[in-house]
Amino acid sequence: MSHTSTLFPAATAGSWATGGHDGAPLLVIGAGPKAIALAVKSRVLRAAGFDVPEVVAVERDCTAANWREGRGWTNGRQRLGTLPEKDLGFPYDCTTWGDSGDPLVAELAQRMTGFGWTGHLLDLGTYARWIDRGRPQPSHREWAAYLEWAARRADLRTVTGEVRRAELDGGGWELTVEDGGSDTVVRGCGLVVSGPGPTAGVVTADGTRVLDTGDFWRLATRELPVWAQHVVVIGAGETAGSIVRELALGHDRRVTVVTPRATLYSRGESPFENRYYSDPTSWTDLTEADRLEFIRRTDRAVFSQDVQNDLAESAEVSWEPGRVVGTRPSGTGPVSVDVSYGGRQRTLHADLVVDATGGDPLWFTDILGPRADEALRSALGGAASLRGVERAIGTTLAVDGLPAPLHLPNLAAFAQGPGFPNLSSLGLLSDRVLSAYVPFARTENGSPAAAHEAGVPAAASLADQGALHR
CATH class of the missing domain: 3.50.50.60 (FAD/NAD(P)-binding domain)
Known part of the structure; x- marks a missing residue:
């Protein structure tokens, strides 16, 4: 109709x-x-x-x-x-x-x-x-x-x-x-x-062992399964940061974050950086390269300082540089996560994988x-x-x-x-x-x-x- x-x-x-x-x-x-x-x-x-x-x-x-x-x-x-x-x-x-x-x-x-x-x-x-x-x-x-x-x-x-x-x-x-x-x-x-x-991750979610962002929060709102003791989180932006904080501090799980950069960077929060957010009057005076670097440094693939401060309380969060190129579930057992970095590929194993790379x-x-x-x-x-x-x-x-x-x-x-x-x-x-x-x-x-x-x-x-x- x-x-x-x-x-x-x-x-x-x-x-x-x-x-x-x-x-x-x-x-x-x-x-x-x-x-x-x-x-x-x-x-x-x-x-x-x-x-x-x-x-x-x-x-x-x-x-x-x-x-x-x-x-x-x-x-x-x-x-x-x-x-x-x-x-x-x-x-x-x-x-x-x-x-x-x-x-x-x-x-x-x-x-x-x-x-x-x-x-x-x-x-x-x-x-x-x-x-x-x-x-x-x-x-x-x-x-x-x-x-x-x-x-x-x-x-x-x-x-x-x-x-x-x-x-x-x-x-x-x-x-x-x-x-x-x-x-x-x-x-x-x-x-x-x-x-x-809609979410569009880098791996195919199955709703059980490999989850997208929505799957994770719906599951976490109810109860995270006991068997999910080691979780791989794909992504290093604020969406991923919230998930890592919830896993490590809210559920006491061991977390490995796969980030495309060298480490888990903090979002820039100085008055000089914040000025461009509040008043972008001179933004277009910057070179294109500087604009891209600024966005990467302050808004893309970075955790907020609030999240970083919270995660400092946990010893259960680690990271791996690289990009996930595939996952291989094994029934009810651990998931194999293939990570590529610097021309080399390695495999991580996790009980649960969360793709938090966004839409x-x-x-x-x-x-x-x-x-x-x-x-x-x-x-x-x-x-x-x-x-x-x-x-x-x-x-x-x-x-x-x-x-x-x-x-x-x-x-x-x-x-x-x-x-x-x-x-x-x-x-x-x-x-x-x-x-x-x-x-x-x-x-x-x-x-x-x-x-x-x-x-x-x-x-x-x-x-x-x-x-x-x-």
Whole structure:
């Protein structure tokens, strides 16, 4: 059964020439932090008089699902790897929407704090206790509660189901969403792809002795089998780090980590490194080689310092440099893990193997319709490749050259700044994306914004718009 949603009007063809969106929403695949940050910023901006689209998320599970236990990415007890103050509004620099001295810009930032982590604690009445406890990192469960609170406060609308097809439709996008055997067609002016997508490991999981990330967390949430005393974890990023910490400290198991680099590196966390996450203004001044090295040093195949400090308490964690080229289960016995490094191959043996190498960053290309696929190929000058897509992302975090915006923040690190794929600059991410729909908004490489010259009311009129959270 198929029907077309009447809630969301189709964008008018050609509207991109004027930057309009004709009342059509901005569609986001996934109702996680990026979608919620966009919904919050959209609500604040619309209350201030900016003609930005409403945000509608398409979600197959529930809001902030990947941060909840039983959903395949955590047991809920793991601690957040990013400072909670780097919340949905961070870095609270709203100069995309006006000059730094414009009262409207300060007012927008102030309004955004009402959706922040501390605002959530104030609403719960637990802010003082959090401060008195030394501002501890929240658990994933607590972070999910914050995200859900902000989504409700921003009135984020969601369409339940799985996106089966994403097709260009005139000047916008058309999503075919499947839920319970029926299809809904949802239309919008732009599309944001968020979330990690389906897991795509380097070995084939069997759900028993060889697990992917989802398999592991579902198993660990219930009970890890007694026979799994030695576990090989493939991968050295934050996903792997959380799994290693859970195994070594939560279950007292012996763990060997297979990492593609020489050792288990710590994520760089100095003020100098963090600056590029919070303010990537000079990011494109760096050479390509330096940008790649920076991302490797601070965000790829590194454990957070929080995880590293915890693992220092255990003597049961070791590592092996190399890449896993295959596994050979032996029925109910140990699994053979073939590792290649420096032109040589060796074999490890483990009771259990967990592939924590993450998802396929180009997963969205599998759901593109024929017109969208052809337009993407034309914009890239050939078939989609990881490096090709990364190089094509512009200041609004969308692929340059498409007839309607396709925003890919998870792939924007190389071209636009290291904070966009993660939680490090959600406020700036939402500014960049929404600026695509406001002709007078300022982007990093654009001219200064003149929002008030485009008919946007002054900051004092925000109160006249009515309560933001009504």
